[in-house]
Amino acid sequence: MATETTKAESKPVETVTVKVDGVTVEVPKTTPDWQGNPVPTTILQACKQVGKEIPHYCYHPKLPVSGNCRMCLVEIGMPAMGRDRKPILNEDGTPKIQKGVLPYDPSLPRGAIACATPVAPNMEIHTHSDNTKMMREAVLESLLINHPLDCPICDQAGECKLQEYSMEHGQAKSQFAETKVAKPKQVDLGPRIMLDAERCVLCTRCIRFSRDIVNDDALGIVERGSYNSIATFPGSRFENNYTLNTVDICPVGALTSKDFRFQMRVWFMKEAKSICTSCSTGCNIVVGSRENKVYRYEPRDNDAVNACWMCDEGRLNYKWVNREDRLTDCIIRERDGNQRKVEWPTLIKELSERLAKAEPGSVAIIASARASNEELYLIKLLADHFQAITDCIPRQGESDNFLVQADKNPNSNGARVLGVAFSEMGIQIARIDEGIESGKIKTLLSFGENITRVGIDDAMIGKLDLLVVSDILGSHAADKADFVLPGAAHLEKRGSFVNGKGRVQKFQKAIEAPGNARADWEWLRELVIKITGKQPADNLPGLFNEMSASVSAFNGVQWKDLGDLGVDINI
């Protein structure tokens, strides 16, 4: 990869000189298209590169160009050519610019759609001229003719391009006195998607996404003329694992998510940049929450990981965070079954006293590859102190050839580089089981996993001197444990993961943890201080930097280097 980049950089980029709103600019002759192949730079891309936004509906940088909404019409001028194929010059020596006009009315401009028209040398682009504005207003008026204007009940309101552009380019009053076309509403396209055909502007983004990105040619336009609308082919449903992306790319409120439909208005939601934890791809997401309740995940652009897509399964996998059986209390349990709820300082004190008695070599740690790097680093410090056997529990599932990975743990590689798990995750579990059976292992620490899943039953728990369970959701092991430490879900803390391809990415806190549950790294750090006497950093960025300095794979990457998009490391 690295060599390729340097090659591309060393080659001088061919440029084209154009004039955008009277300012002469140089833009590259080619720009990557939706697949990343170099294609001639279009007017829209050129304007974007020089910071001029051209309104559009059907154009999407990650989809093939369709050019049907006409919203991006701009007035352009080209240098006039003489019969000798040389530019005709004005008296002052500048090239004469000829503007396109309609053949039947030469006083009306003939615009060009910015999304599909390549730039040409000395082209003049007018993004804000009177003619451009006139064309934009006309197109918008035409798109709004049959629009139901039901923004009060539309989920897209607040992030709707139709709303935004009608504020910028629209009119307050409709000139349309006729009856609006009524199209089907609440159309059930698939298990997760509902269509409101009246709101649709027929930009075909959803059709192109499904056909070209997911290779599931499920959608099309049916009927002709006024009543045309998006539909699935007869007898089929729009039910691939990526359908909810069409809700994101729909520029209006036509495609709605059944999960998010009528749940919360978008302007109330607080957004936090996070990472999806449903598989090792680590899709970048934005978490929308209000008053400590998560309402939705949306993909966040990151070309190195997920572009701007994510799978439906990962997107909808957030409801467990608010589940009833969340662990919310610190519990110390005697062997006779008596238990008491305590506060964190008491728990840490008593737990560290008990752990201090553990013989080196008699301790096993089952950590989770869902824990953050910082937490695994602290767990590793504990493990080294006790010379403990450590491992994580693997989670395998289906993969596809787009985003979903078979490894369902978000941080398997983090666990591997930090030495908590091995290339073959779960290989030590059998040894831990054996150690408990033979009585060699007397203390078992389980961080964020349900150990009953790997065959540790009541009889084996009975053989242990000490069982410490930290988890997010309740489990049988948590009911049996001597110490229960309520942990925080990834949405409730900061941290970083290493994804399946070795990219370190950080996630931010979206909501508060319930009850006494606390971010794991905070109490792990206190345990490390009490038990090993080491003093890890007291803040998360500091902890990351400390970990990065001590683990060679991280190559000294600093927390601030991670940015929003993450950094590749050698795994």
Next chain:
Amino acid sequence: MKIKRTPLTWFEKLYIPTLISGFKVTVSHLFRKKVTMQYPEEKWTVPEGYRGAPYLVKDSKDRTKCVSCQLCEFVCPPKAIKITPPGPEVNAARGNIEKEPKEFEINMLRCIFCGYCQEVCPEEAIFLQKDYSLTGESREEMIYNKTKLLELGGVRDSDVKKWDKKAEDAAAQSGH
């Protein structure tokens, strides 16, 4: 600063004439029309446009006009309004007005009767009405829920029947 006091004149110093003029005012009031209102037995009729407590209204077809757009919740300066949106289940009874609030609460202790909710409402579903004396025995009682708000609000139709018109238009085009 020193204030210069004008000394009393000899007439004022006599005292009796000023006392009599004071009594004249008192006695004249005995024969005037009474203005004291026996509140709370008697109540003021408030003028048109008075900003009393905000209540939800229904239309003449007994439908809750509110569509749960939450603009009032957004605009409310003291954050007195809390709306629970309905969620994705399709409510067939609502017809083409797909959305209605599952719960609508106004905390009358927080409400400052500013009228922003009425002003912002795109459906003309909430109005500041004539109630100005709200009482309750607990804080909870002062949080009015949807049922109570609709009961107190009554019926208020608007001239623009956009949902009915939409339904009619759709029915007319059903066979297109």
